[in-house]
Amino acid sequence: MAKAAKKEKSGAEGITWDLSDLYSNLKDKKIQRDIKDLFQKSEAFEKKYRGKINSPKLTPKFLLNAVEDLEYISEKIGKLLSFAYMVFAGNTRNPENGAFLQMIQEKSTEARKHLMFFELEWIKLSNKKVDSLLNNKILFQYKHFLEQERSYKPHKLSEPEEKILDEKANTGSRAFKRLFDEILNNIRFKIRLDGKTKSLSETEILALLYDPDRNKRKAGAKSLTVGLKENSHVLTYIFNTLVQDHALNDRLRLFENPMDSRNLSNEIDKKTLDSLMTSCERNYDMVDTYYSLKKRLLGIKKFYDYDRYAPIFHDSEIINYKKSKEIILGSFHNFSPKMATIAQKFFDKNWIDAEVRDGKRGGAFSHSTVPSAHPYVFTNYTGRMRDVMTLAHELGHGVHQYLSRQQGYFQSDTPLTTAETASVFAEILVFHKLMETEKNPKIKLALICGKLEDIFATVFRQVVLTRFEESLHHARRDKGELTSENINELWAEANKPMFGKSVEMSDDYRNWWMYIPHFIHSPFYCYAYSFGELLVLSLYSKYINEGNVFVPRYIELLSSGGSDAPEVLLERVGVNIKDPDFWQGGLDLLREMVDEALALADTLN
Numbered sequence: 204m205a206k207a208a209k210k211e212k213s214g215a216e217g218i219t220w221d222l223s224d225l226y227s228n229l230k231d232k233k234i235q236r237d238i239k240d241l242f243q244k245s246e247a248f249e250k251k252y253r254g255k256i257n258s259p260k261l262t263p264k265f266l267l268n269a270v271e272d273l274e275y276i277s278e279k280i281g282k283l284l285s286f287a288y289m290v291f292a293g294n295t296r297n298p299e300n301g302a303f304l305q306m307i308q309e310k311s312t313e314a315r316k317h318l319m320f321f322e323l324e325w326i327k328l329s330n331k332k333v334d335s336l337l338n339n340k341i342l343f344q345y346k347h348f349l350e351q352e353r354s355y356k357p358h359k360l361s362e363p364e365e366k367i368l369d370e371k372a373n374t375g376s377r378a379f380k381r382l383f384d385e386i387l388n389n390i391r392f393k394i395r396l397d398g399k400t401k402s403l404s405e406t407e408i409l410a411l412l413y414d415p416d417r418n419k420r421k422a423g424a425k426s427l428t429v430g431l432k433e434n435s436h437v438l439t440y441i442f443n444t445l446v447q448d449h450a451l452n453d454r455l456r457l458f459e460n461p462m463d464s465r466n467l468s469n470e471i472d473k474k475t476l477d478s479l480m481t482s483c484e485r486n487y488d489m490v491d492t493y494y495s496l497k498k499r500l501l502g503i504k505k506f507y508d509y510d511r512y513a514p515i516f517h518d519s520e521i522i523n524y525k526k527s528k529e530i531i532l533g534s535f536h537n538f539s540p541k542m543a544t545i546a547q548k549f550f551d552k553n554w555i556d557a558e559v560r561d562g563k564r565g566g567a568f569s570h571s572t573v574p575s576a577h578p579y580v581f582t583n584y585t586g587r588m589r590d591v592m593t594l595a596h597e598l599g600h601g602v603h604q605y606l607s608r609q610q611g612y613f614q615s616d617t618p619l620t621t622a623e624t625a626s627v628f629a630e631i632l633v634f635h636k637l638m639e640t641e642k643n644p645k646i647k648l649a650l651i652c653g654k655l656e657d658i659f660a661t662v663f664r665q666v667v668l669t670r671f672e673e674s675l676h677h678a679r680r681d682k683g684e685l686t687s688e689n690i691n692e693l694w695a696e697a698n699k700p701m702f703g704k705s706v707e708m709s710d711d712y713r714n715w716w717m718y719i720p721h722f723i724h725s726p727f728y729c730y731a732y733s734f735g736e737l738l739v740l741s742l743y744s745k746y747i748n749e750g751n752v753f754v755p756r757y758i759e760l761l762s763s764g765g766s767d768a769p770e771v772l773l774e775r776v777g778v779n780i781k782d783p784d785f786w787q788g789g790l791d792l793l794r795e796m797v798d799e800a801l802a803l804a805d806t807l808n
Contacts, residue, residue: 213586214524221553224576225286229303241279245317256324263339270345278573278612280311285572295388296562312370319365326356347767348613358456376448383441383723388564394426405565406583415517424509428711438717439687446679461676465727469618470768482786483666487701493797494705508712515652521586531595534636539754545602557584567593569600574608592630599629607764617765623735625761631743648803661736663701668729671697737789
């Protein structure tokens with residue numbers, strides 16, 4: 204990506220978010236006012252409700268009042284934490300931002316000390332008493348939330364123990380997560396391009412892996428590896444520490460396997476998850492078939508890991524940020540004008556931070572913040588088609604989060620398994636819109652190949668990442684602290700089944716587990732991407748078959764947030780994730796896309 208490396212303008216320069224709907228800046232007087240209100244409300248909550256939740260005298264009305272008060276306080280905490288994290292993500296180099304985030308985390312921990320008793324008292328109530336309470340219609344709005352709280356009953360500790368764990372996390376796991384961000388986001392990757400030595404950010408160096416010039420891809424891969432290896436000692440230590448912290452939590456909370464706590468929060472059973480992952484693994488031959496095609500299209504003898512994202516045709520066009528906005532909003536509008544109207548707000552009201560800048564966190568996300576405000580989208584836009592898709596992906600999240608605000612703070616967020624539904628669906632809408640309007644078979648092939656690579660990264664690669672995490676956590680428990688080379692070997696072994704014989708894994712690639720933030724911030728998050736992609740392929744197929752009648756049901760699904768279990772909400776749109784054949788249906792649609800790419804390539808030849 205020579206032009207990107209030369210800082211060719213993407214149109215996203217100066218596109219930064221306006222966080223003033225939360226707070227104007229770190230000095231905003233409302234912050235201290237809200238912290239004061241938070242402590243007053245938290246202390247009053249404890250005084251009013253302690254000892255009265257785990258009681259035979261508990262009435263539905265009293266419980267409703269308690270939940271509403273708790274939700275108000277929890278949203279106040281969420282607002283402060285959201286603002287602090289987004290400010291930090293926007294500039295991880297500024298020590299004031301890091302100090303502010305730490306301060307808010309500590310204040311939140313102090314406030315939560317007055318709230319923990321509620322959940323612990325609630326889970327101690329008898330099932331008979333709980334059933335009588337939840338059958339009362341005035342608690343219907345919070346029924347799923349209260350049921351989910353009780354699902355953690357076998358894994359909760361005593362109140363003093365819970366308080367200690369929460370407070371120690373500020374100088375334990377939360378501190379190591381912040382350290383990971385500060386290290387990774389401030390590495391400058393040295394590389395020689397066009398006769399000049401440059402110093403690039405992680406976002407910029409990863410962008411080179413998509414460059415049509417193979418020498419630049421190879422140089423980018425080498426530079427990424429050198430930068431990671433220079434920091435491997437501390438990054439490996441962070442991984443070891445957090446993986447062991449996870450093991451300690453599992454032991455204390457009686458979770459048998461490393462993934463069990465994530466599965467509980469995702470409201471997915473092991474049988475369904477095993478069916479998803481093994482279905483994907485049985486279809487790894489698709490990856491081999493596609494990369495064999497790409498190897499032929501690129502005209503290279505050995506296809507290395509750094510060749511996977513090379514464009515099949517040389518296209519140096521920068522897609523201006525304004526143009527990406529038009530593409531995305533047009534695609535959304537064709538499906539649902541309501542969806543487009545909501546997405547338009549993100550552009551019009553500066554709810555997006557899109558420019559690439561020093562110190563900014565890499566990657567992309569959509570932060571739901573709190574229902575009393577609105578979501579914000581964060582991305583690093585460099586002007587490539589994948590950036591358009593990433594922006595569409597995050598805006599899909601944003602629309603989902605905006606719609607689900609009506610469920611309130613406790614039930615607006617979905618489990619991770621369905622959290623990726625709207626984001627991936629948004630990408631599919633943009634892809635099919637581009638395919639419908641494109642007449643040039645060469646460009647259509649490039650679009651299909653690009654989409655296949657995105658889906659492979661979302662479906663198959665995420666299963667690989669999950670298998671790697673499994674092996675990492677088990678190895679740390681069985682063998683003790685691991686060296687960088689130990690983890691390199693686990694990473695290579697996890698990737699081999701997907702790469703098969705089609706991709707040559709370089710020695711550099713063995714180190715690339717070090718920069719993936721999900722392993723640090725959200726252990727075992729990755730399988731949710733596979734779940735979401737295959738789910739969306741099924742949902743989009745329903746849309747094609749049912750037409751506009753599907754749209755309001757889909758919007759209702761997004762608006763439902765986390766108000767019920769994923770399987771219940773999905774049944775309303777005709778999806779049964781318990782069906783063992785369900786996942787294969789999505790994979791069959793993906794195989795049809797591979798066949799379409801093969802056929803198009805043959806016509807061009």
